[in-house]
Amino acid sequence: MPRKPMKPCKHPGCALLTSGRFCEVHAKQHAATVLSSTEKGYDGRWRxxxxxxxxxxxxxxxxxxxxxxxxxxxxxxxxxxxxxMNLFWDESNWQPLCTRCHNRKTRVEDMQILYKY
Known part of the structure; x- marks a missing residue:
């Protein structure tokens, strides 16, 4: 059975090929930055x-x-x-969307570069 083709690492500037999202060098670095949905604030109160x-x-x-x-x-x-968390709970910053529209909006936002100064 053919294997899945290798892809470039998702870390900016890294061209190493990997079968996952990140190469072995950057996988540990990015694992520490991934929070669970509960840690992001999506808990019972949010539901x-x-x-x-x-x-x-x-x-x-x-x-x-x-x-x-x-x-x-x-x-x-x-x-x-x-x-x-202030912006998270600000209802004036909320809008109701269907899954299709939300996925489109999120995909566009994720393509934009976020600069932190």
Whole structure:
């Protein structure tokens, strides 16, 4: 059976080929930066707030802009909170999205470079 093709390491500037996301050199470095969903703030309190928000905002705002009515099942942070708990819990920074719209938005955001000065 053919093996999965090797891909370049996802660490910026590293061209080593790997079968995973990161090469052996960078895998340990990135494992320490990955937090669980609970550590990011997505706990029982979040699940309750999300449920309440989606009950009062049941439709995807992006689909509505193009005239479609799609049930929202994701509460998206309009401005990515990046660990800022004040921004995380700010309901004015929340929007209801369907999974398709949320995945598109997240993919675009993940392609952007985040500069930290």
């Amino acid at each position: 309750k707030a999300k449920k309440k928000f989606l009950e009062s905002h049941p439709l995807c705002v992006r689909c509505m802009k193009v005239g479609e009515l799609t049930k929202a099942n994701v509460v998206d942070h309009i401005i990515p909170h990046r660990g800022d």
